[in-house]
Amino acid sequence: MQHRLVRSVLAGLAAVLLTALAGCHSGSDGNSSASPPGSAISAKRCAENKAAGKITYLSGYQYQSSVSILEYVAAAKLGYFKDLCLDVALKPGTGDTAQNTRLLASGRATVSAVAEQDIIQARANGIDITGVSSYSDAGLDILMTNKDITRLTQLDGKVVGHKGYVPAAVEAMLVKAGVTWDSLKLVKEGYDPSVLPRKQGGLEGLTGFISNEPNQLKAAGRDVTVWQPVDYGIPSSIGAMAVNPAFAAAHPDAVEDVLRGALHAYGYCSSSQAHITECVGYAAKLSGPTYDKALNETIWKTETQVVKDNPTPGQPLGGVDPGNVAKLVDMLHQFTIVPAEVTADKARAWFDTSFVSGVYAAGRLVWPAP
DSSP states (O other): OOOOOBOOOOTTOOOOOOSOOSSOOOSTTSTTTTSOTTTTSOHHHHHHHHHTOEEEEEOSBTTOSOTTTHHHHHHHHTTHHHHTTOEEEEEOOBSBHHHHHHHHHHTSOSEEEOOHHHHHHHHHTTOOOEEEEBSBSSOSEEEEEOTTOOSGGGGTTOEEEESSSOOHHHHHHHHHTTOOGGGOEEEEOOSOGGGTTTTGGGEEEEEEETTSHHHHHHHTTOOOEEEOGGGGTOOOOBSOEEEOHHHHHHOHHHHHHHHHHHHHHHHHHHSOHHHHHHHHHHHHHHHOTTOOHHHHHHHHHHHHHHHHHSBOTTOOTBOOOHHHHHHHHHHHHHTTSSOTTOOHHHHHTTBOTHHHHTTEETTEEOOSOO
16 A cells, blocks of 8 residues: 655646745845844854755645745745855755655755655655654644534445545544445545535545645535544644755754744744735745635645644654654554554654754744854
8 A cells, every 4th residue: 555645736826936946035025134144143053054055945745835835935035044044945846755755865855844654654665864843743634524424434335535545644544433444435536625515426525635625615615524633643744844864964053954944934924914925925926826825825824723733742843753753653554554664663763853952942942043
């Protein structure tokens, strides 16, 4: 069974930039853009970050306003990376997590959005990347049903649609809820979520992302029920980041400061409606005139609310929960996605929590940098 994260194509999104931007962008469009380079860092650390050279950030899916994407775009546009003497180039991902992991391992990308589950799978398959950050033990994968389904067991024998596969977290939720998995009639659907309320082909359930399809359906006046794996104790992650391990070993302060700049931007973009609109506007400029700003504002609000509602226990924002890594390994074993020799202890070693812990002091993000 193959489980890979494939971002659903957002309605109205046109082609976006497919090449890396040359360096960190500053100008008149951010409140920090007027500050001189290195204004948020010591001279010694500034020199070390400059010596790290170009850092390529690869998004999970284009410049969608998701957590792990929008704050990196904003950190570049607001000048935060420049303030930390970092030369960060933004590159949009295609939604193919396997490709992102390969680009990271090869050094063609430096840091990228990769879910914790996908980091474990990559390492199990010999792809050398290191997890460095995550915002939540909840996930974006969900199941939607029509309103007449009030218990998941009512799906027994029914038609359930997916985008190519049923995400492991959704499958685990259904199994835990008592659904007879082999009774489901699984069918591949396209990217139009209205097939569910229309019950096209007898459809009674449809997989999706909490910040995407439910918001599209709500905007269209369609009412569905959303089932979240986190409500059933199923592990996942939001906003998880991975890094090229060779770069991290050579330039640990630069990795810290990339995360520092992104976390600083996360706070900025979440602090008011005006800032949300501003940050989404940066992503829209990179994406083209058909970028749906209203939908993308809703995506950001939805995902940051999930993070707020499901913080990683005992960790600051961005901190990896080792207990969640262990639960993910158990789930991946349940569905024979990784071999038995991938133990929880081995998987935990594939995540380095020192980078996030290094940017906090007494639970607060340190800004400026030391």
